[in-house]
Amino acid sequence: MKELERSSGVLLHLSSLPNQHGIGTLGKDAYEFVDFLAETKQRFWQILPIGPTGYGNSPYQSYSVFAGNLLFISLDRLVDDGLLDEAHVLQLPEMSEKTVEYDVVSKEKSALLREAFGAFKINFDDWKEEYYTFLGEHSWWLTDYALFRALKSNDEDLCWKEWSRPLRHRDEHEMDVALLKQDAEVNYHRFVQFIFFRQWFQLKNYANSKGILIFGDLPLYVSLDSSDVWGNQDIFLLDENCAMTHVGGVPPDYFSETGQYWGCPVFNWDRLAERNYDWWAARIHFNLRMFDLVRIDHFRGLESFWSIPSTEENAINGEWWPAKGFEMLSLLKSQLGYLPVIAEDLGIITPEVEALRDAFELPGMKVLQFAYAGNEKDVNLPHNYGTNFAVYTGTHDNDTTLGWLKTATKEERKNLKRYYSASWGTLHRSLIEAAWASVAKIAIVPMQDLLELDGKHRMNTPGTVINNWEWRMEWRMLKKAHKDFLVDLTEKYNRVVEL
Template identity: 80%
Template structure:
């Protein structure tokens, strides 16, 4: 990656933004969050994947790696655009401002978007130029996705591998007939994506005008129940019936004694090579248009991956299998030049993974919560960093820093006190400050850590499916002293970027 200026930012997903409509959106609160970042000298707004989610609401299990999540569409913006009546939002039920109520939000938002779609059709002449431009840019993935969603609804929401054979195997005549029969439903899903991307790029352009870059997240794997796998079954390890033969995950580690069994298909890297990595290339190009910088989640899976027999119940009995990420990244570098990519290289990392990361000049990651269980040689301790890293107090998979401090082991507490030599009550701020003071080129703080919130506010607990991805911020949580602290820290440690 082209050397990025010394800078800093905040990690907070769109779903966590404040508003009264049950989930964060691309609307005015997102724009106000950009203002907050600009006012506190932050260069980066890091978010999680923005695709449409299914069971468990995980942004890392999406129906498409290209589509946007309808839950993030701003209904207020639809009113301003004339696609909803002025009083429509007043008819919505009261929703929590403390956590995302996914089922209720999806139910209500779908009803409202269906109404907006009908109004869109009635006033199509006002929209057709922008709409047809959008279709021209996106039909290469959008037609498959829209049909996938229509057929999924028509088949009792079953995974595509449980559909009738000719649909499952994408018989061309049957697919053409389905597009005709499902025409209105397919067009509804096209409309939703048109609105999502319209609002997305309005927000991104505003952020960029304020000197704020959007830092996106690209999961290595995709969900079996997705238009991506339905449309490209040959690049995944599946049997003739579309069932997974091997699944992805990680072996036992810091997060779980039984590892993580992700339940998503692994890639057939030989077939990807035969296709000259076309699917991956399209994905990277697409994401680098959407975002200014992209994190590849589970980067080590591009060097080798933990492959688990699909019949297993845990990740313990997997094996490491070599991947062909070097060839794929080499191809992308010839197409793009420098790759604005950060490698999520946490967990069991080998010299081969580090060599792959360094061969393409990609920044790796350091997490302070991992730094105090060992001795002074621990690679996550600030004095051991190189410059080409992004340092975090914690990630979306960690407890908040306050929560972690409360549950720290005796060894960690001893190491923390020795390292920072301050009172325990100031430890939270000292951790954050040491991230900003480090030589790592990028420093990121999760919003919960800036707000000094405890473990009740963590975003995700790996290996569990309940009560994740629900945390939401309220503006009243953000104190002036916290704004000032972040702004001053960024000045003090030379992370202010002068944007022309």
């Protein structure tokens, strides 16, 4: 992708796409959403991380930073491929179209994927050339991931650090024995990833053909219970029993009085440097093949990070420790030339973090919901920031704009009324227009805000583990007036990209 042009887009995670199978997929509705974006003259479809999730279903806590989530696989496309009987898909139980019921979806979809795997083996000659090409390109991460999932298959909740010591420490002989014993399960997980990536790139190629770029999300940290940590224990701060000595998070801030205790391992940056940042380089290169643009979540952790002793119960008693993001990004820039990366630089940002962002000319982020608690000098107000930013009404961690307006403080209400001449009932539209009118290179609206939905439809509440990541869109919510409004703003504020 060439350097960013003035443009706009919509934030909607794959899980939120509408269909009758309980969760959004890489199937028909994803293609229709691409068509909607093209029709409304958008440039970007922004999504959240797409890896396989565990407890809590958070896309920011994945079993792998490379693997895809099997829940996003389209069953209808497997029918088209001859790997599933349509009658079996039609027999699926009725599922909610308003929220994702992860346990139900996972159970039903996993059963059908195993059926598809059986058909794949029977008709392997039809697939083997494409399949072996996939394995050749992905074996550097896929073997570890497939074995990791196979070893967890008997007890999904048992973290790898509780496995036998030889497997925990990846004894070469024990790993070979495990691969032999788990051969069938390992090959099932290879198959699932083959199908996921096949469907993913079919969708991405379609989007790109329509002028739509996929804007992905890369979490800074990874889950302890992941094939990434199991396979790269030396680049994380773990003790001799593979337990975390320190965990990541952020200090008390806008979202939480006790900070955010993420419970994920922090990086051993000295060891990463000794390895010439090979894991990070592989991760960035991989993501830039998957997506046209990537947001690095919690970018400030590449300059310094909030390190919390793992014995603490919250994030209050942490310390800022230095990272080596400059060296890592320098290596990547020498390899890539241009970095199509957005820096998520929200929260406590220091001049050092801004200097790191600016040294590589990375766009930062602005969120309008953060702009009205202070005075006219607030850096999040549209008249105070420059062009090299992506501006949002809100993110997946915010309430919807309507929900936020209903709970705005007295100070925020005063400043909003001072800043906008619109009536309170149409102020949410004025905020979207302010984002589009701003000088920021990219303007993004969450789909909930475009659809004018209240706080019952928010995606995530930081610091909580229930009722998150479940919201789903229904096509009936999208009216012609919403499309016309988006087209009008995009034309009016010169955000249409000529292809």
